[in-house]
Amino acid sequence: MQQFAERFGVTKPPERSGFSAERLGRITEFFDRQTELGVVPGWSALVARNGEPVYAAGGGLRDLEAGLPVEPTTLWRLYSMTKPVTSVAVMMLVERGLLGLDDPVAEYIPEFADIRVYDGGSPGSVRVRPAAHPVTVRHLLTHTAGLTLGLAHMDPVDALYRQAGQDVLPLPGATLRQMCADVGALPLLFEPGTAWNYSLGVDILGRIIEVVSGESLDTFTESNVLGPLGMTDTTFALAPERLPDLAEIYSPDPESGRLAVNGELRPTFREPAQFPSGSGVPGLVSTLEDYHRFAAMLVRGGELDGERLLGPRTLAHMTANHLPGGAEINSFARYPDDEHRGCGFGLGFYVVTDPVGAGSFGNRGEYGWSGAANTHFFVDPVDGVTAVFCTQVVTWGKHRTPIRRQLRNLVYQAMT
Structure with a gap:
């Protein structure tokens, strides 16, 4: 553990920042226990206050078969934890006056000009009707556009996504431009703005960034x-x-629950790059240290080490609940989810609106997001606390673990 503390500059007693060193140790104890139980293969976590680390640790293995340990330099597939990064890039364009939140997507992607809405039927014979309202940039940021995911397996529309090649991973050689053309030709699941549904919306925004900036998404994001x-x-x-630094990716065996390499997702970052998705297929790969820097920028109101990415008022707007009437995700979602209880949604982040309902020891206004491989981060602007957690295991159904809630409460119980 000392190598993590030294790497991240945890040099002073956490008590000076309002944390108990003994209680922070419970984070290590908990996730080491999860490793021993085979829930996660390995893990790393960093907790900071006002951008200054107060706890950094890791344990277990980044590769079970090779016996390689988790290290401070271990690389993790972020998948959908790429979404907040892309959302920040979008809002930078909004600040520059190059993009508007209520701009119709069709202004940038012609295939969205004649959008239709699913009106019943099976994947082989769907009925559609013209959309009453255009899909906007705001709809994409808030997952209220009526889009979905091919991997959802919830309704006939996501089956159409799979038929079009928009499944877990993109087709080899695909581009964001082609993906948007494919998705724009498919019906929406619902009328824009009338429900919440997790989707490819931020991937579409990745293409809008390219159109507006004149640069590829990866170039614009890097610069x-x-x-x-x-x-x-x-x-x-x-x-x-x-x-060699990339953590292997696992999933529990459906019957035994024992961790096994996820063969479907393993190629991400191990094979030649496919299109750089703004969302999570494959999205970004990162380290614990790097993503901490992103979280530190957010908790500091859009600035880090003299570099300002966003104005503080822009960030406050992003992290307010944008669902109509202040609704929670689960009261507005097509498919309610236990992970979303007590939360609304902003422009790229969940936002805690009811800490009790969320099962949180924290504050109203906390925001963050997770990735498919159970990476997670959150920002508490009230107490200036950030936390980043990395592992590499995709879970579902009975094997799904409430890591977001566990991490959050382990951090908050350590505050004095």
Whole structure:
């Protein structure tokens, strides 16, 4: 554990920042126990106050078969934890007056000009009707556009996504432009703005960034977000020499629950780069240290080490609940989820609106997001606390673990 503390500059007693060293140790104890039980293969976590680390630790293995330990330099697939990074890039364009939140998506992606809405039927014979309202940039940021995911397996529309090749991973050689053309030709699940449904919306925003900026998504993100923040180990395309640092990815066996390599997701970052998704297929790969820098920028109101990415009022707008009437996700969602209880949604982040309902020891206004492999981060602007957690295990159904809630409460119980 000392190597983590030294790497991240945890040099003074956490009591000076309002934390108990003994109670922070419970984070280590808990996740080491999860490792011993085979819930996660390995893990790392960093807790900071006002951007200054007060706790950093890790344990277990980044590769079970090779016996390689988790280290401070371990690389993790972020998947959908890429979404907040892309959302920040979008809002930087909004601040520059190059993009508007209520702009119709069709202004940037022509395939969205004649959007239709699913009106019943099976995947082989769907009925559609013209959409009454256009899909806007705001709809994409808030997951209220009516889009969905091919991997959802919840309704006939996501089946159409799979038929179009929009499944877990993109088709080899695909581009964001082609993906948007494919998705724009498919019906929406519901009328824009009338429900919440987790979707490819932020991937579409990745293409809008390209159209507006005239640069590829990876180039724009590197120049405007990752570079200024010093996130030198975060990338859409992993260099071959860094492959040894990449954590293996696992899932529990459906019957035994024992961790096994996830063969479907393993190729991400191990094979030649596919299109750089703004969302999570494959999204970014990063380190604990790099993502901490992103969280530190957020908790400091959009600035880190003299580099300002966003104005504080812009960030406050992003992290307010944008669902109609202040609704919680689960009261507005097509498919309620236990992970979303007590939360609304802003422009790229969940936002805690009811700490009791969320099962949280924390504050109203906490925000953050997770990735498919159970990475997670949160920012508490009230107490100035951030936490980043990394592991690499995709779980579902009876094997799904409430890591977000566990991490959050382990951090808050340590505050004095």
